[in-house]
Amino acid sequence: MFTYKPYLYLAILCALLSMAYTSVAQTTVVSGKVIDAVSREALSTVSIKFINSNKGTVTDSNGRYFLSTTDKVTLIQFSYLSYQTVTKRITPGAQQVLNVQLVTNNQTLPEAEIRATRRVKYKNKDNPAVALIKKVIDNKSINQPKNYSSLEYEKYEKLVFSLSDLPQKTLDKKLLASYKFLWENKDTTKIPGKTLYPIYMEEMVSDHYYNKELNKSKTIIKAKQQVDISNYVDQNGVSIYLNRVYADIDIYANNIFIVTNQFLSPIADNAQDYYKFFITDTVVNDTSKLVEISFTPRVKGDLLFEGKLYITLDGKFAVKRLDMGLDKNVNLNWIRSLHVIQTFDQDSLGHYYLNSSDALTDLGFLRNKGVGVVGERSMSFKNYVINHPKEASFYSDDTVNTNTEELKQNEAYWKQNRAIALSHSESNVYKNMDTLQSIPKFKRTANFVNFLVTGYHGFGGFEMGPSSTFFSFNELEGSRFKFGGRTLPKFYNPWYFEGYAAYGTKDEKWKYKLATTYSLNHKTIYKFPNNYLKVSYERTTMIPGQELELAQSDGFLLSFKRGEDNKWLYTENYKFNYLREFKDHFSYDWGFNRFTQSPALDLRYISTINGADTTISSLTTSELSLRLRWAPHEQMIQGKSYRTQIPNKFPIITAKYTMGIKGLFGGAYNYQAVEAGISKRTYLSQLGYTDIAIEGRIVLGQVPFPLLNLIPANQSYIYSRSSFNLMNFMEFVSDHSVNVFIDHSFGGFILNKVPLIKKLKWREFVAMKMAFGGLRSENDPAVHSNLYQFPANDNGTPTTYALEKPYMEVSLGIGNIFKLFRVDAIRRLTYLNNPGVAQNGIRIAYILDF
Incomplete structure (x- = not known):
C-alpha cells in the first residue's frame, strides 16, 4: 500500500532542481548594448565573438546584441571598423549583461583633447573589400544551389510569434487574471531587455526537389502543426501570409523579400553602387580562413541591409556566414529591428549550401517603445542529394498539400524530426492557446474583434452582416437601412443560404436578395477551392456600370x-452559376443571368419609334456566360466575405464570353x-x-x-x-x-x-x-x-x-x-x-x- 513520505518528495524535488541548474549552468549567455564612448550613440553591426569559439554575432540597429554558447569560454571580443578592439572577461556558464563603450582609433577617453579630423571619402576604387565582393558576385553562378542539375533536401521550419513589452501593471490587473497562465510562460533570453510571451507557433517538415533541365520544383509536406485559430480567421491564409512576410532569404538572389518588401542583396550584381563595404576582420572557422566584410547602405533609409558577410578564401569566394539587419532609418512601418543569421556548409562537390537560417523581427506601432510583436522564423536543412534527378513525371504534380488534418503527426514524430529544439516557453504554446480558446471571456472578446474586422457576427449556424452596409444613403433611396446574413457549414452542409432586406426612406421601397448554394465537394464555400452550384434572386438599386473594387x-x-x-437603376436579377476552382488556381464559371433594369431619377431610356420619342420603362436581357481565370502561384487571405490576394510577381489572367439571347425569358436583344x-x-x-x-x-x-x-x-x-x-x-x-x-x-x-x-x-x-x-x-x-x-x-x-x-x-x-x-x-x-x-x-x- 502506498504511504505518503514528504521527505522522499523533497529529495526528488531537490535532485530535479539540481539537474536543471546543472543543465542551465552549462550555457553561457551574454547580452547588452554597445555605444560610442563619446557621443553615446548606439553602434550597429559591431562584430562580437567568444574567444576560442566559432560563435559570434553583430549588434542590431539599436546597438543591442545577444550571444550564447555551450562551449567553455571566458573571454568575449568586440570589434568595429575604426574603433579599438575590446576584450572582456565573462563568467562561464552564467547569464550576464555586459554593456560596452567603444573608443575610436583617433579618440581617447574624455580627459584627452579630441580634435576633429577630416573624414576620408568612401571610394569603390582601390577598395580591397569591393574587389573581394566583386569576386563573390562573379562566383554566384557556381555557388548558387540551383547551379546543380538536380537538388533535393529536407527542411524543418518553425514560426513563432510572441507579445513583447507588456507593462507589468497591466498584467497584474484583475481583468487579465483569467489569462495568468499566458504571462507565466515567458522568455527573457531571446532579445536582451525584452520579455516575450509566445502566442502563436507553427512547425513543418517538408521535402524539396528541383530539376534544372526541366526548371521544375516540387514540395512535399510531410508534417505540419500549428496553433488552431480557425474559429476566428482563415487559418491557412494566415499561415501563408506569415510565411510570405518571413519568406525564404536567398543571399545569392539580386533582390530579397522581407516583410512584403524587396531589398537589394549585399551581393547583388550592382551592390557596390548602393552599399559601402569594409574588410573588418579575418577569422578562422572550422579550420577554414574567412574574411569578415562589413556592409552598410550608402543612403540611410533605403531598402538595404547592414551587417557582415564571412567569405571563404578557398577559391570559391562563397558566403560561409551571413549576419545582417536593417538600418534604424529604413522606410518600413511597424518594424523596430530585424536580424537575419544564416550559415552555410560545404557539400561533397566543394560547393556551399544553406545549413540554417534564422530571421527575427521586432514589430510595434511605436518605433522604440510600447507593446509589440516579435516574430521568428527558424529553418534547418539536411539530407542534401545532389545531381541525382528524378524522372520528369515526378515533377508533373507540383501541388503542395495544405490540409492540416492530413498532416498531423504525434509528439513522438516531432521529437524525432524536430531539427531545432523548442525552448521551454515554446513547448507550452500549443497547450496554452487551446486553453485560452476555451475561456468564455476570450471567446466573447475574439468574436467582437472578429465582428469589427469582418463585419459578421455569428449565432450558431447563422451569422449576421456585413456591418458596413447596415446604413448608407444616396439620392434615390435617401437613408438606406439593410440587414442580412447567411448560414455556416454547421447549419446544413452542403447547402448554404444567404439574403438581405433593405429599405429606403425616400423612395419607400423594399429591396431584398435570396440565394442558395450547393457545395458539390461538400466543403465550405467560403474557402478556396470552390466547386458549387448557386441560384439567386435579387431586387435592388445600382448606379449603371459601376463595379468598384470595394467590398x-x-x-x-x-x-x-x-x-x-x-442616374440610378432599379434592378431585378435572376442568376444561376456553376463555379469550379482547381488547385493550380485555374477556374471557370458557367452562368445564366436574366437582368431587368428600370431607369430612375434623371435617367431615361428614350427611343424613337414611328417618328415619335417613346420612354422605355425597363430593359430585360437574358445572358449565357463563361468566365475563365488563371492566377499561377496565387496566394491569398480569405475570410467569409472577402479574398485578399497577397501580391507577387505572377500575373492574373481573366477572360469572359457572354451571349445575349433575344426571346429567352423575355430577353430583348x-x-x-x-x-x-x-x-x-x-x-x-x-x-x-x-x-x-x-x-x-x-x-x-x-x-x-x-x-x-x-x-x-x-x-x-x-x-x-x-x-x-x-x-x-x-x-x-x-x-x-x-x-x-x-x-x-x-x-x-x-x-x-x-x-x-x-x-x-x-x-x-x-x-x-x-x-x-x-x-x-x-x-x-x-x-x-x-x-x-x-x-x-x-x-x-x-x-x-x-x-x-x-x-x-x-x-x-x-x-x-x-x-x-x-x-x-x-x-x-x-x-x-x-x-x-x-x-x-x-x-x-x-x-x-x-
Missing part, C-alpha cells in the same frame, strides 16, 4: 460623392461580348514596384447604350485603383475599349533623401490611367434612331458621350501618412470641356502596409 457597393463610405448623383484582362506587379528593386492592369471588352451586335461598355468611373472621395477618379458616372460608352491602369510606388526612394521629410517615412506614388476605344456606327443613336438616346441634362446638353479619343488622367500621391493613409492629387488631361467635370481633384485611400 460592398452600398457601403457607408461610398455614400459620399462629388458632383451629380442623379441578341448580342455577344468578349472581354479579357491581365494584371501584374513588377518589382524594380530600389525603385519600388509597379502595378499594371489592362482590360478590354468588345460588344458584337446592335444594342442600346446600357448594354455597351460603360467606362468605370468613380465619384466617391475614396481613391480607386480600377476606376477613373475624375470621370463622371456614365460619362463615356463604347462598343470596343481597352482600359490601362498603371500605379507605381517608389517606396520612399526619393523622399528618403530629403532632409527632415525623410523622418516622416512618407512614400511617393505616381499613376496613369487611360481608356481607349470607340463606337461603331451601328450602335450610335445619332445614326440609328431606334436606339436609346444618350442621357442629357435639363438643358438638353448630353452628359454621356461616345469614347473617341483616349481619356487620360494622372496622379501624384503621398502614402504612408500616419502609416495608414494615401492622398493623391489627380489631374484630368482630356475631355476637359465636357459639362460638370473637374480637371483636378484630391482622393484619399486607407492602406495598411509594412
